[in-house]
Amino acid sequence: MHKRTMYAQDFPLYKQAGWTPPAQGAFPFLAFSLVLSNVVYLLETYLDLRQRKRLQATEPPPLLLSTLEQVDGGAAADATTSLRAKAVAKFNTSQEYGRAKSAFGLFSATARHLIEMALLLAGAHPYLWDAATRVVVRCGGDAAHTTKVSLVFAGLSVLLGELESLPFSLYFTFVVEARHNFNKTTPALFLADKLKSLALTAAIGAPVLSALIWIMDRGGDLLFLYLWACLFLVALAGLTIYPTLIAPLFNAYAPLPDGELRAAIEALARRVRFPLTELYVVDGSRRSAHSNAYMYGFGRNKRIVMFDTLLKQVEQPELVAILGHELGHWEMGHTLRNFAVTQVYLLAMLFGYGIATVAVGADLFASFGFASDQRPALLSLILYLTALMTPADHVIHLAMNYWSRHCEFQADEYAVKLGYAQALQTGLCKLSLENLGNMNPDPLYSAYHYSHPPLVERLSAIMQAEGRGIKKVD
Numbered sequence: 001m002h003k004r005t006m007y008a009q010d011f012p013l014y015k016q017a018g019w020t021p022p023a024q025g026a027f028p029f030l031a032f033s034l035v036l037s038n039v040v041y042l043l044e045t046y047l048d049l050r051q052r053k054r055l056q057a058t059e060p061p062p063l064l065l066s067t068l069e070q071v072d073g074g075a076a077a078d079a080t081t082s083l084r085a086k087a088v089a090k091f092n093t094s095q096e097y098g099r100a101k102s103a104f105g106l107f108s109a110t111a112r113h114l115i116e117m118a119l120l121l122a123g124a125h126p127y128l129w130d131a132a133t134r135v136v137v138r139c140g141g142d143a144a145h146t147t148k149v150s151l152v153f154a155g156l157s158v159l160l161g162e163l164e165s166l167p168f169s170l171y172f173t174f175v176v177e178a179r180h181n182f183n184k185t186t187p188a189l190f191l192a193d194k195l196k197s198l199a200l201t202a203a204i205g206a207p208v209l210s211a212l213i214w215i216m217d218r219g220g221d222l223l224f225l226y227l228w229a230c231l232f233l234v235a236l237a238g239l240t241i242y243p244t245l246i247a248p249l250f251n252a253y254a255p256l257p258d259g260e261l262r263a264a265i266e267a268l269a270r271r272v273r274f275p276l277t278e279l280y281v282v283d284g285s286r287r288s289a290h291s292n293a294y295m296y297g298f299g300r301n302k303r304i305v306m307f308d309t310l311l312k313q314v315e316q317p318e319l320v321a322i323l324g325h326e327l328g329h330w331e332m333g334h335t336l337r338n339f340a341v342t343q344v345y346l347l348a349m350l351f352g353y354g355i356a357t358v359a360v361g362a363d364l365f366a367s368f369g370f371a372s373d374q375r376p377a378l379l380s381l382i383l384y385l386t387a388l389m390t391p392a393d394h395v396i397h398l399a400m401n402y403w404s405r406h407c408e409f410q411a412d413e414y415a416v417k418l419g420y421a422q423a424l425q426t427g428l429c430k431l432s433l434e435n436l437g438n439m440n441p442d443p444l445y446s447a448y449h450y451s452h453p454p455l456v457e458r459l460s461a462i463m464q465a466e467g468r469g470i471k472k473v474d
């Protein structure tokens, strides 16, 4: 017997009863997915280490200082209130926060990578499936009822994933974020949030999963299209249900009271013909001191949501400028295009799945330790995603970040056209300083991870747009 067959028979350690080795010369799916996940891990660790080096610097980069000087020039600030002075004063705190997050990131990524590899090699998938079958049988169900077994299997997988990530999220929230005064959540609120999300996952996940299994069991050449249509409807429903029914379970949304700020935002909406139906302030400060703003809604029924933390961090004209940027995303159809791109990606992924189940079904199951006589639909989808799609996800993620940064520049330019160049610049600077944003990011790291361009790049682009004397809209 030569080495390849020996290897294929040894791993995963746990195999289902009735398991038979993959056919001679079959593609080694398990080994392939392990190699790819190691490649991704090494690449991301390399980027983390590059970033760590930048986080050791004790002086702000000269380009940042000269850019901030230019912003200050427009705002006529003095030596103590200038953004440049504030950035110098906050630089070390922001670097320290960056280092703490980076150390945590490196540790948790390494630990979770090792856990994931160990689970794959040990045969956690077939083990969990057999455990799910036993649960169904013990509850008086039929072991051959694959939909029931699939649902229990999915439930166990979610719980296992939760168990795996819980220590890390606890440490991040109550140690890393707390040390830098960002964490505002209490252990009780943290626990309540977790339980609520798990209950929601079960309530929404179970029917959706049952529908997907029902479709997959019917198969056919157009399987990918039916699956996509189902997920498309779920996504559409989610867009409607999430802000109105789900988000309020976690936060309080109060209409912004009448006053100068509300009048200013409504004037902006009228000016650009944005169909604003409601303006909310959400109590983000219950959990974190970080700030945000976003908008949602279909057609002529749009709402804007601002975090209460955001209102405290910037002045009114800056807030209006930031919302001008948000409306830029709407005006240029970024939200809609993002949704469309995601759906096309989903469709392509499911098309690949349709081909893979037909072409490699039995070998895929065998290489992950499953007996290949049954091949339940949910498992074939999960194995396909594990073996082939996870690496592709990283490439897509990279492309999406690039695209997102491009959209951010466009939305900034839109705010400049509205005449908010100065207020947008000071607003962005304040948000970056308040949130201890990285002032010295590594170019490769940010190209891979950042969905928003680094502060210096945004400020320079805004100045350039302003300098080009872009025609203002009115």
Ligand SMILES: [Zn+2]
Pocket: 325, 326, 329, 407, 408, 411
């Ligand atoms: Zn944006």
